[in-house]
Amino acid sequence: MANDVVLRTENLGKKFGHRWAANDINLEVRRGDVFGFLGPNGAGKSTTIRMILSLIAPSTGTVELFGHSLLKKRELALANVAGIVEKPDFYLYLSAYRNMQIAGSLTLGSKPAKKKILDELELVGLGDRAYDKVKTFSHGMKQRLGIAQALLCSPELVLLDEPTNGLDPQGMKEVRDLVRVLTRDRGITVFLSSHLLNEVEQVATRMAIINNGTMKVQGSVQELLKAQANRLSIHALPVDKAAAVIRRFLPEESIAISGEQILVTVDTARVPAIVTALAAEECEIFSVEPKHSLEDYFLTVTETN
Amino acid sequence: MLILLYTECIKTFAKWRTYIGFIAVAILIPVVIALMNLEGSRFVERQMRGLANDFFITGNLFNGWLIAQIIMNGLWVHVPALISLVAGDQLSGEATGGTFRLILIRPVSRTTILNAKYLVTLFYTKLLVLSIAALSLGLGLAFFGSGDLVAFDRDMVTILPESQLWLRFLLAYALAIVSMWTVASLAFFISSLVENAIGPIITTMTIIIIFLIITNLPIDAVEPFKPWLFTTYMNVWQLAFKDPIDWTEIARSCGALTAYSFCLWGATVLIFRKKDIVT
Numbered sequence: 001m002a003n004d005v006v007l008r009t010e011n012l013g014k015k016f017g018h019r020w021a022a023n024d025i026n027l028e029v030r031r032g033d034v035f036g037f038l039g040p041n042g043a044g045k046s047t048t049i050r051m052i053l054s055l056i057a058p059s060t061g062t063v064e065l066f067g068h069s070l071l072k073k074r075e076l077a078l079a080n081v082a083g084i085v086e087k088p089d090f091y092l093y094l095s096a097y098r099n100m101q102i103a104g105s106l107t108l109g110s111k112p113a114k115k116k117i118l119d120e121l122e123l124v125g126l127g128d129r130a131y132d133k134v135k136t137f138s139h140g141m142k143q144r145l146g147i148a149q150a151l152l153c154s155p156e157l158v159l160l161d162e163p164t165n166g167l168d169p170q171g172m173k174e175v176r177d178l179v180r181v182l183t184r185d186r187g188i189t190v191f192l193s194s195h196l197l198n199e200v201e202q203v204a205t206r207m208a209i210i211n212n213g214t215m216k217v218q219g220s221v222q223e224l225l226k227a228q229a230n231r232l233s234i235h236a237l238p239v240d241k242a243a244a245v246i247r248r249f250l251p252e253e254s255i256a257i258s259g260e261q262i263l264v265t266v267d268t269a270r271v272p273a274i275v276t277a278l279a280a281e282e283c284e285i286f287s288v289e290p291k292h293s294l295e296d297y298f299l300t301v302t303e304t305n
Numbered sequence: 306m307l308i309l310l311y312t313e314c315i316k317t318f319a320k321w322r323t324y325i326g327f328i329a330v331a332i333l334i335p336v337v338i339a340l341m342n343l344e345g346s347r348f349v350e351r352q353m354r355g356l357a358n359d360f361f362i363t364g365n366l367f368n369g370w371l372i373a374q375i376i377m378n379g380l381w382v383h384v385p386a387l388i389s390l391v392a393g394d395q396l397s398g399e400a401t402g403g404t405f406r407l408i409l410i411r412p413v414s415r416t417t418i419l420n421a422k423y424l425v426t427l428f429y430t431k432l433l434v435l436s437i438a439a440l441s442l443g444l445g446l447a448f449f450g451s452g453d454l455v456a457f458d459r460d461m462v463t464i465l466p467e468s469q470l471w472l473r474f475l476l477a478y479a480l481a482i483v484s485m486w487t488v489a490s491l492a493f494f495i496s497s498l499v500e501n502a503i504g505p506i507i508t509t510m511t512i513i514i515i516f517l518i519i520t521n522l523p524i525d526a527v528e529p530f531k532p533w534l535f536t537t538y539m540n541v542w543q544l545a546f547k548d549p550i551d552w553t554e555i556a557r558s559c560g561a562l563t564a565y566s567f568c569l570w571g572a573t574v575l576i577f578r579k580k581d582i583v584t
Contacts, residue, residue: 053410056581078412085410089403094319099407102312106411106418110308149407 036204088146326387369446393505
């Protein structure tokens with residue numbers, strides 16, 4: 001339903017000089033989603049998030065948050081939105097409490113309640129460090145403080161850009177758990193940008209993949225991976241000869257070549273016939289593997305020719 | 306807006322660099338006063354040497370008022386550096402620290418945030434000038450007492466009666482604040498263009514020095530440019546010690562300085578509203 005869409009971008013793009021950092025990005029994030037925004041480093045994830053949060057002005061396209069155009073009604077559009085863009089930075093010479101107060105004041109238009117600030121700090125495990133200067137905090141603590149300040153004003157949509165970057169495995173798990181708590185207990189929609197596929201696979205309900213500044217795919221994680229159920233990676237040499245054999249069985253659009261791997265979408269019942277044909281044509285068959293994981297899917301989308 | 310002013314005050318006054326100006330003033334002024342104390346009335350005698358043959362001067366001319374005026378004259382070139390230390394950090398400091406990403410994603414317009422920062426910058430500038438006033442007048446009057454003021458102005462000496470001096474100094478410091486607000490506006494503007502804290506200080510001082518050199522060049526070729534340089538009006542505060550006070554010239558100078566500040570603020574708004582935050 002249209003009302004359920006909390007974030008929509010249409011043909012969103014940003015050009016730096018002659019280079020498009022992001023181009024023609026069409027996103028749709030629905031209420032309650034944990035939306036994974038995937039892409040390799042430099043794919044344009046942060047540029048897109050910066051445009052959504054009005055840190056940079058788009059060269060093309062529009063952003064709509066909760067039905068309000070970011071360009072025309074910026075204050076209304078951002079009223080229920082919070083985020084962390086790349087690494088969370090703070091006023092290092094101020095305490096965690098003061099930083100929270102500053103961030104909260106800008107959203108609320110008045111000083112946030114002391115109890116609310118302390119509660120959020122407690123939630124992220126910084127309750128006992130509230131009055132310490134942020135310059136004494138580790139990277140992980142700053143990351144958690146970033147999440148606390150994002151939650152302070154009870155947002156309905158939180159954008160997290162690489163929230164586990166630089167964290168140890170324990171820290172990463174804590175952030176993942178926190179994301180689950182946000183959606184389950186507080187009903188917050190989370191837009192999670194990451195290049196860590198495992199992270200997204202564990203928490204995301206919907207996702208989009210971006211590469212070289214353009215969006216490759218968008219949809220429910222379950223559905224996208226389900227479509228992968230018939231996906232196989234065939235490692236057979238020589239590749240050209242093997243591909244020609246496979247083309248006898250499958251249409252061109254079902255075949256993609258990535259290095260020495262031939263990625264095919266095929267009904268599993270036809271696999272023995274293909275393998276037999278490859279062997280008959282004296283192709284060297286090294287492996288035939290199912291490709292079901294998000295990682296496989298991601299690589300298929302971002303690496304295929 | 307009030308809450309933004311409050312948070313900007315917290316940010317500005319929690320920084321160590323904000324106090325460098327006050328510390329410098331708190332050290333320099335007592336040092337100057339101590340040196341003047343050692344120098345004694347020889348200073349006035351030296352300045353008045355040319356007049357000693359024609360005038361018979363009585364009373365305490367080496368007093369707190371004179372000290373305050375000398376300090377004001379002496380510090381005037383250095384105060385802009387202290388002001389740009391804070392004004393030049395207001396926007397570039399946020400860019401360097403990455404904290405624009407914390408504040409500019411909030412549902413508050415960039416212009417409102419910028420205005421809060423600008424007002425706090427003007428407040429800091431005012432506070433610094435007032436601290437110079439309080440220290441130089443307070444210590445000067447406490448150590449050297451009161452009396453008439455000998456105002457030296459190039460080839461002229463004006464003796465101003467003690468009864469007028471509070472009002473004249475009040476006017477002088479008010480005009481000094483207007484003048485320094487222009488310097489603060491310039492540093493603030495440059496701060497919106499760069500992403501490091503030192504650039505605005507150096508650039509502001511470079512501009513002031515170049516403009517001052519042009520302003521003081523006795524060459525006809527640069528005369529047409531002088532009315533367009535704010536440094537031409539920067540010493541407007543000295544007009545408070547003319548007799549009679551040239552109110553037309555004061556209004557003209559203040560108008561030019563205010564117009565300069567307004568244009569710099571306007572340019573900063575235009576740039577900041579469209580600035581891409583990529584740090």
